[in-house]
Every structure is written in structure tokens, then in C-alpha cells.
Amino acid sequence: MEKLFPKLQIINENGEWNDETYKSEITEELTKELYTKMLRSRLFDRKGVNLQRQGRIGTYVPFEGQEASQIGSALAMGEGDWMFPTYRDHAATMTFGHSLKTLFLYWKGRQEGCIPPEGKNIFPPAVPIASQLLHATGAAWAEKLKGTDRASIVYFGDGATSEGDFHEGLNFASVFNAPVVFFNQNNGFAISVPIEKQMKSKTIAQKAVAYEMEGVRLDGNDVFAVYFHTRTAVERARKGEGPTLIESVTWRYGAHTTADDPSKYRDQNESATRREKTDPILRLERFMKNENMWDEKWAEELQESLTAEIETAVKEMEEAPAPHYNDVFDHVFAENPWPIESQKEAYAHSRGDR
Amino acid sequence: MTTAVDTKKLTMVQAVTDGMRVMMKEHENVIVLGEDVGQNGGVFRATDGLVAEFGEKRVIDTPLAESGIIGTSIGLAMNGFKPIAEMQFLGFIYPAFNQIMTHASRIRARTLGHFTVPMVIRAPFGAGVRAPEIHSDSVEALFTGMPGMKVVVPSNPYDAKGMLISAIEDPDPVLFLEPMRCYRSTKMDVPDGKYNVPLGKAARLQEGIDVSIFAYGAMIDVVTKAAKVAEEKGIKCDVIDLRTLYPLDKDMIAESVQKTGRAVIVHEAPGTGGLGETIMSLINDTSFLYMKAPVERVTGFDTPVPMFALEDHYLPSADRVVQAIEKVTQF
Numbered sequence: 001m002e003k004l005f006p007k008l009q010i011i012n013e014n015g016e017w018n019d020e021t022y023k024s025e026i027t028e029e030l031t032k033e034l035y036t037k038m039l040r041s042r043l044f045d046r047k048g049v050n051l052q053r054q055g056r057i058g059t060y061v062p063f064e065g066q067e068a069s070q071i072g073s074a075l076a077m078g079e080g081d082w083m084f085p086t087y088r089d090h091a092a093t094m095t096f097g098h099s100l101k102t103l104f105l106y107w108k109g110r111q112e113g114c115i116p117p118e119g120k121n122i123f124p125p126a127v128p129i130a131s132q133l134l135h136a137t138g139a140a141w142a143e144k145l146k147g148t149d150r151a152s153i154v155y156f157g158d159g160a161t162s163e164g165d166f167h168e169g170l171n172f173a174s175v176f177n178a179p180v181v182f183f184n185q186n187n188g189f190a191i192s193v194p195i196e197k198q199m200k201s202k203t204i205a206q207k208a209v210a211y212e213m214e215g216v217r218l219d220g221n222d223v224f225a226v227y228f229h230t231r232t233a234v235e236r237a238r239k240g241e242g243p244t245l246i247e248s249v250t251w252r253y254g255a256h257t258t259a260d261d262p263s264k265y266r267d268q269n270e271s272a273t274r275r276e277k278t279d280p281i282l283r284l285e286r287f288m289k290n291e292n293m294w295d296e297k298w299a300e301e302l303q304e305s306l307t308a309e310i311e312t313a314v315k316e317m318e319e320a321p322a323p324h325y326n327d328v329f330d331h332v333f334a335e336n337p338w339p340i341e342s343q344k345e346a347y348a349h350s351r352g353d354r
Numbered sequence: 355m356t357t358a359v360d361t362k363k364l365t366m367v368q369a370v371t372d373g374m375r376v377m378m379k380e381h382e383n384v385i386v387l388g389e390d391v392g393q394n395g396g397v398f399r400a401t402d403g404l405v406a407e408f409g410e411k412r413v414i415d416t417p418l419a420e421s422g423i424i425g426t427s428i429g430l431a432m433n434g435f436k437p438i439a440e441m442q443f444l445g446f447i448y449p450a451f452n453q454i455m456t457h458a459s460r461i462r463a464r465t466l467g468h469f470t471v472p473m474v475i476r477a478p479f480g481a482g483v484r485a486p487e488i489h490s491d492s493v494e495a496l497f498t499g500m501p502g503m504k505v506v507v508p509s510n511p512y513d514a515k516g517m518l519i520s521a522i523e524d525p526d527p528v529l530f531l532e533p534m535r536c537y538r539s540t541k542m543d544v545p546d547g548k549y550n551v552p553l554g555k556a557a558r559l560q561e562g563i564d565v566s567i568f569a570y571g572a573m574i575d576v577v578t579k580a581a582k583v584a585e586e587k588g589i590k591c592d593v594i595d596l597r598t599l600y601p602l603d604k605d606m607i608a609e610s611v612q613k614t615g616r617a618v619i620v621h622e623a624p625g626t627g628g629l630g631e632t633i634m635s636l637i638n639d640t641s642f643l644y645m646k647a648p649v650e651r652v653t654g655f656d657t658p659v660p661m662f663a664l665e666d667h668y669l670p671s672a673d674r675v676v677q678a679i680e681k682v683t684q685f
Contacts, residue, residue, distance in 0.1 A: 114465045124464050128456045134422055135457065138429020145385075145411065146434065164449070175417055250378070254596035331463045332502050334470070334525040337554065339602035 005205040005217040008248055010224035014304035015286025016333040022228045028293045032222045034284055035288065037075070039279050040306045044100060047310050048090075048107060052258040056318070057107040061087045062254045065221075065271075068280030069185045069248040070155070071095050072226025076154055076234050080121065084136040084154040088185075088252075092155060096122055100313035111327060124196040130160040133169025133182065134261050138184035140178040140237070151179040151237040153230075159190025161204055170245065174211040181230060182245045185220060191256040192265035208245035220248030221280040251278070305334075313325075361543040365609040366536045369511035370400050370476070373518035374438060377546050378408050381436065381508050384522060387414040388440030388476075397442055398478055398537060409528050428457050431473040436522060444479035444531065445491035456477040458527045459502030474521045480572050480622055481654075481669055482535040484662040491659055492623035497529050498632070499526035505599040506553055507531045508618040509574035513597060516551030525554060533571035551564065556603035558610075562590035565679050566610040568633055569620040570596040575672060577620050580675035589683055599629055607633060608640035610674055615646035616682040618669050625653040651679040 009018045010026075017023070045064045052060040063070065070091035077083065083096050090103045097120035105277070106113025106125070114124035121139075126132035136154035143150040160166050161184065173180045183202050188195050201207065208215025216233065218225045226248055231246035253260045253271040262268060275282075287295040329336060329344040350354045364372060378384045386401055392415035395402035405413040409550075415424050424452060427437035442446045447454075454475070462470045481490035497505045506521060506528060509513035514532070521528040559574070560581055569577040574595050581591040585649050592610045596602065611617050617637060619630040630651040637649055652670040 016387065111466050112462065115468045124461070128452055129458060131421075131425060131453060134425025134453065135429040135432075138426035138431075139433040140429070141426060142430045142433035142435050152429075164419075165421055165425060165453075166418070168419040168425065171417050171419070172422050172426050176414075290420075327466060331465075332460075333462070333469045333504075334467075337504075338604055339601055 001202040001206045005203045005215060005247070008216065008218040008225050008229055009222050010228065011283065011287050012243070013283055015283055015288070015290050022224065025048045025228075026224060031061055031284065031288060031291075031293055034071065034075070034227070035281070035284050036302060036306075037071045037095055037222065038284065039302060040309070041067050041094060042281060043303075043306050044090070044094065044310055048104070048316065049254070049258060051104075051314065052107070053236070057104065058109050059250060060107050060258045061256070062258070063088050063091055063252060065253040065274070066185055066187060066250045067091050068223035068226055069220035069250045072223040073153060073181075073183050073230040073246070073248070076227055076230035077151070080148075080150045082121040082123070082150065082152040082232075084123045084132040084139075084152060085125050086132070086155050086157065087127055089125070089155045090158070093122050096120065098122060100310060101316040104313055104317035105320060110320070110323060112320070112323075130156055130165040131164035132156065133160075133165055134172065136172040136180050137169050137176075137178050140173070141176050141182045144176070144240075149238040151181065151234050153181040153183055153234070155183050155185065155188060158184065158186040158188065158204060159193065159200055160184075161207065162198055165240065166335050169213045170213065170243070173243040174213050177240065177242045179240070180243040181233045181237060182243060183230065184245065184247045186247050186249050187252045189252070189256070189266065190274070191260065191275070196264070204247040206244060213242060214244040215247070217247045218247065220250030221278050221283060223280055223284060241247060245285070262308060355428065355571045362546065363541040364511045364544040365538045365541055366508070366511045366514045367398055367538060370516040370518055370532060371402055371404070373408065373515040373522070374401065374404060377519060377522045378404065378412065378474045379554070379676070380548065383434060384436045384438065385412045385430070386412065386438045386440065386441050387416050387427065389416060389418050389442050391415060391440050396440060398534070398676070399622045400476070400532070401440065410634055413534045418444055420448075420450040421453050423456065426455040427473050428453060428471050430460070431471045432461065432469045436474075438474045438476060438522065438568070441475060441477040442476040443489045444493060445488040447477060451496070452528075455500055459500050462526065463502060470525060471527050472525050473527050475527070475542050476532060477529070478532045478536060478537070479660050480533045481665045482572060484665075485534070487661055490662075490665065492621070492654065494531060494599055495623055495628050498629060499627075502527065503600065504553060505531065506597060507533065507571040507599060508597065509533065509536055509571055509595050510540065512543050513551050513557070515544055517553065517597065519548055520553050523550070528553070531571065535572035535575070536591045539575070551597075554598045554601050554603060556606045557595045558592065558606065559595050560591060560593040562592040562614070564590045564614055564616065565682055566592045566594065566614045567675070567679070568594050568596055568607065568617065570599065573620045573622060576670055576672050577675055579672040580679060583672065583676045584679045587680075589679055591679065596609050602632065602636065604636055604640065607636055608684055611641045612644045615644050617649045618651045618652065618675060618678045618682060619649065620675055622654045622669050624656045625651055626656045626659065628653055647682040650682050652678050
């Protein structure tokens with residue numbers, strides 16, 4: 001199966017060419033855009049972990065190490081397309097249009113963190129596992145019924161492939177030829193459970209075969225491989241040629257969440273080694289150096305401006321006016337039924353507000 | 355001047371079909387999906403003829419996967435469609451519970467109204483038709499206790515069509531429960547075309563001053579019989595068909611018990627955690643000092659619905675309801 005579904009790569013770990021198919025499109029401009037977006041998300045992620053440690057936000061879900069998977073895939077999507085993230089995919093959603101302030105608000109426990117900017121079809125993060133594959137399929141099916149060429153992308157992890165909704169999502173999308181890209185980030189662990197205990201299958205991409213669907217396995221730390229192969233999948237979807245299952249093989253360096261201790265279930269030296277060898281950002285830096293695109297001053301200034309942008313977002317998050325308790329009551333239905341209205345009134349009364 | 359509206363004699367299941375047909379004609383974004391709803395017309399024929407009239411793009415035979423049906427309907431609903439998703443039986447809804455509980459019912463609240471899920475889930479339910487195991491469950495209270503869901507149960511063909519139309523027009527997810535015992539038990543004049551029976555409103559079926567009886571769905575037939583027996587004994591019952599289980603018609607419930615001072619609540623779902631408890635607390639909140647006797651409940655037992663050889667023991671009967679009526683009047 002690993003032979004049938006080889007891990008596609010465009011540049012290798014040393015930043016050298018492995019596949020020159022897209023060479024003419026890999027311009028300095030695109031490369032710098034990808035580098036900028038990856039660095040931005042990494043700095044954001046580290047800030048998120050720090051803010052949690054300082055008690056300034058709640059539990060945070062880090063994604064460091066998975067930047068290429070999320071950014072390469074999100075950049076392949078177009079205006080008007082749909083994105084269905086999990087709680088670990090803020091690099092994808094910030095690339096697709098979420099503001100950093102909104103993302104921080106989510107982790108500060110604010111409902112506003114679930115709301116995308118106007119015109120951006122970003123669903124709130126799925127917290128149950130694999131349920132979002134069906135929403136992505138339904139939304140894509142709706143686009144097909146409307147006769148548009150819009151598509152959905154949906155993110156999920158290796159553990160999600162064991163859920164029934166994973167199979168139902170793939171099957172429905174296959175049967176109804178819905179324009180969906182099923183983007184799996186295989187980071188090797190579902191919290192503590194390694195993939196060998198999750199499945200006997202050697203790859204996740206092979207599961208596409210059962211649904212008569214394209215299956216693609218790629219190096220999820222090679223941002224070019226992710227971008228170009230996802231773009232191909234999206235193009236296929238737009239043309240009515242059906243959904244694709246992409247397995248993006250990657251690694252999370254840190255914990256499942258800030259409430260988790262990965263040293264309990266895996267040797268964290270592995271993460272240290274991978275940081276040196278296979279890191280997606282370092283790989284792009286090596287590539288840029290090899291291709292004479294690297295400029296030390298540019299990189300330093302970039303780091304400074306991104307840090308400033310993130311600090312501004314933290315400030316905006318912390319200065320956001322406190323939410324009103326009416327938000328608890330007023331959005332369950334289009335109109336409050338009497339039980340909710342009377343509970344709201346009683347609560348206001350208990351506070352002396354009316 | 356009155357306008358003559360044509361009517362047809364329809365069973366409840368035919369009225370349900372007619373409700374869907376009317377709304378599908380009027381709104382292109384209304385679609386029907388579920389297991390066997392296309393060519394077969396549904397196992398109860400509730401979607402009979404719809405695929406011929408509206409085509410396979412709008413009347414969709416889905417794969418056999420309840421979570422898949424509800425999950426994709428959520429995606430369709432929040433992207434411009436109005437799915438009417440059929441669960442073949444309410445007892446088969448459990449694989450979809452996660453989708454309803456964690457997504458359909460709360461996406462509006464999670465996003466402060468940015469995304470909404472205007473969909474209808476139709477499900478036949480209840481015992482008394484000699485169905486196989488699991489097919490007879492009455493688990494409406496799992497959903498009345500689910501913030502963000504409306505739950506409705508018609509008891510006759512006229513209400514079935516009018517309430518289904520209202521459910522389809524509702525901007526939020528509605529669980530539309532269809533009592534199997536009522537599907538073909540009676541025919542009734544049902545107007546052609548579109549009309550609404552509002553959600554959230556109960557109906558008074560019989561005016562009385564001695565005892566209020568609250569019931570819904572297939573239990574309406576049972577309590578109507580019981581009220582007749584009571585009347586022969588000189589007890590006049592105020593019979594209320596609740597019709598909507600969430601949100602309940604608080605005003606009619608309060609008004610009725612404030613008049614009678616006595617109440618009997620009847621449902622075939624298990625007593626513990628059942629709607630009866632909610633209605634009792636509502637009576638407590640609104641009408642405590644009007645009550646002349648403790649409220650009586652006649653319900654299914656806290657047991658799985660038995661296989662059909664025993665189901666008549668499980669189901670509330672007119673006899674049990676009469677006994678409850680006598681108990682509250684003799685208190």
C-alpha cells in the first residue's frame with residue numbers, strides 16, 4: 001500500500017528539488033508568501049501556548065509542526081469555498097480569512113471566536129471527532145445543486161478515520177459526487193494513541209479506494225507538495241470529477257492541548273530530532289537559501305512585523321468589551337421561546353438588572 | 355364572504371405527503387432525503403409520488419446511515435437548502451444523536467446567529483402497531499431536553515399537514531414526530547394547498563370544568579375515549595392536545611388547570627424524565643394555589659418498550675386514564 005500511495009514530495013528535507021513539475025510556478029513571490037504565512041502561524045501558536053501558561057486564555061490547542069499542511073491546503077482554496085476546521089486548524093483558518101483577534105477570542109472562551117468575517121465560509125471548529133466531514137459534504141452538495149463551482153475542504157486527524165462519520169462522509173460524498181477535499185492531517189497520534197493502534201492499514205489514503213475516490217498521500221511538511229496536490233484536488237472537485245481524500249503526513253511537536261503531557265506517551269526526543277530534520281519552515285528556509293531567495297534582513301524584519309501584528313491581536317482580544325449575558329439566551333432560536341425568555345428575565349432579576 | 359377551499363379526505367400519512375408536496379412546489383430549496391424515500395416512497399409511503407413529481411435531485415435515496423443523513427442535511431441547511439430528513443423510525447435515530455445534539459441544535463447559538471440550520475427531521479414513532487423491537491420507541495423527551503430543538507407531534511391529518519408546513523417554514527431545526535398508530539387510523543377533510551397550524555400552540559379538543567387532560571399523538575385517541583367514559587360518570591374533562599412539546603403552550607395549560615384545579619397527563623413515553631414531569635413543574639410554577647388534587651400521570655413504564663405481545667400492557671389505556679381521572683376527582 002505504501003507503494004500504491006507513495007508520499008509525494010516536491011522538495012526534500014534539505015530543501016532540494018525532488019519533483020520539478022511545478023518548478024515554473026514556484027516563484028520567489030509564492031515562496032515568500034508561504035514562508036510568511038507559516039512563520040505567522042507559528043508565532044501565533046507559540047503566543048497561544050504562552051498566553052495559556054500565563055492564564056490569559058483558556059486551554060489552547062497547539063499545531064506547531066503542522067503549518068505546511070494547513071497553510072498549503074488552505075491557500076489552494078478559493079473565494080466562496082467552504083472550510084470545515086477542527087480545533088487544531090487555526091493556521092488553515094487564519095490563511096483562509098479568520099482574523100488573529102477572532103482566533104484568540106475563541107481560546108478566551110468567546111462565542112465571537114466562532115464567527116467568520118463576512119463573505120468567508122468558515123465553519124466553527126468541530127469539537128466532536130469526524131462529525132464535520134458530513135457538514136462539508138452537505139455544504140459541497142448544496143453548491144453542486146445550486147450549480148456553482150465552489151468546493152469544500154474539511155480537516156480531520158488520523159484518529160478521526162476510526163469514527164463512523166468519517167466513512168459516512170466519504171461514502172455520501174462519493175455517492176453524490178460532492179465537490180469535497182477531505183484533508184487528513186496524519187500526525188501519528190490521537191492524543192496518546194499511536195497510529196499503529198488506530199488502524200492496521202499502512203496508509204490513510206488507501207481508504208479512498210473503498211469509495212471509488214482519488215486518494216493522495218503526501219509529505220505534509222513540504223508546503224509545495226501540499227499546495228499543488230490540494231489545488232489539483234480542488235480543481236477536480238470544481239470540474240465535477242468528485243471528492244478526494246488527501247493524507248498529509250506530518251507531526252505535532254507539542255502536546256495534544258495545553259492540558260496534555262506528551263512525555264507520558266511518547267519520547268519527546270523524537271520531536272527534537274524532527275525539528276532539526278523535517279521542520280516545514282526550516283525546510284523552506286533551506287530551499288530559499290539553495291535558490292538564492294533568502295535575505296537575512298527580510299527574514300528579521302518579517303519576524304518583527306509579524307510579532308507586532310500578533311501583539312496587536314492579543315491587545316484587541318484583551319480589550320474586547322466583556323460579552324453580555326444576553327448572548328447566552330438570544331441566539332438559541334430565531335425567536336426566544338417562552339422558557340428561554342422567562343429564564344432570561346429571572347436571571348436578570350436575580351442580578352438586580354430589572 | 356367565505357372563500358370555498360377544496361378539501362380531500364386524507365389519512366395522516368397522506369396529509370404529511372401533501373404537506374411536503376405543497377412546500378416543494380412553492381420552494382425549490384425544499385428537498386427530501388432519507389432511506390427508501392425515493393422510488394419506494396418511504397416504508398410508510400409518506401413520500402409516495404414525490405420522486406416522480408420532483409425528481410431524484412430533490413427526493414434523494416441516501417445511503418443507509420442516519421448520522422450521514424442528518425450530518426449532510428446540516429451542511430445543506432446552512433448552505434441555503436431546507437432539507438426534510440426522514441428517519442425511518444424514531445428508534446433508528448440514535449446513530450444521528452451526536453449530529454443533532456452537538457451541531458444541528460446549537461450551531462445558531464455557537465455562532466450568535468451567523469450560521470443556522472433550518473431543517474425538519476421527520477420520524478414515525480410510538481408503539482401499538484405490532485412492530486418489531488426498537489421500532490416502537492417514544493423518546494421525544496431526549497429532544498425536548500435538547501436546547502435548540504423544537505419538537506412537535508400532530509394527532510390528526512389536518513394538524514399533520516398544517517404543522518408540517520409550519521415546521522418547514524420555521525427558521526430552526528424541528529423534530530416532527532408522526533405517531534404510527536395515527537397514520538391510517540382515520541380520514542379527515544384536509545384543505546388543498548397551503549395552510550398553517552402554528553407551532554407552540556395546543557388545541558382544546560373538548561371543553562370541561564372538572565379535570566384537565568393533557569396528551570399528544572396517539573394518546574389523543576385514548577384520552578378521548580376515557581373522557582367519554584368519565585362524562586357518563588358526570589365528570590367533565592377539558593381535553594388538551596399539546597401538539598408542540600417544545601416549547602409547550604404554557605398559557606393554555608395554565609388556563610385549563612386554573613379552571614379545573616385537577617390534571618391528568620398521559621404519554622406513552624417512560625414516566626421518569628418524560629414530558630409529564632415538565633408539565634407538572636409548569637403547573638406548579640403557574641397554578642399551585644388553584645390545584646385541588648395532586649397531578650396524576652398515566653405513562654409508559656421505565657422499561658424498554660416490550661415486544662409486541664406485551665405492548666398493550668405497556669401502553670396507557672383508556673381504563674388507566676379513567677382511573678386517574680377518578681382519583682383526582684375523589685381526592
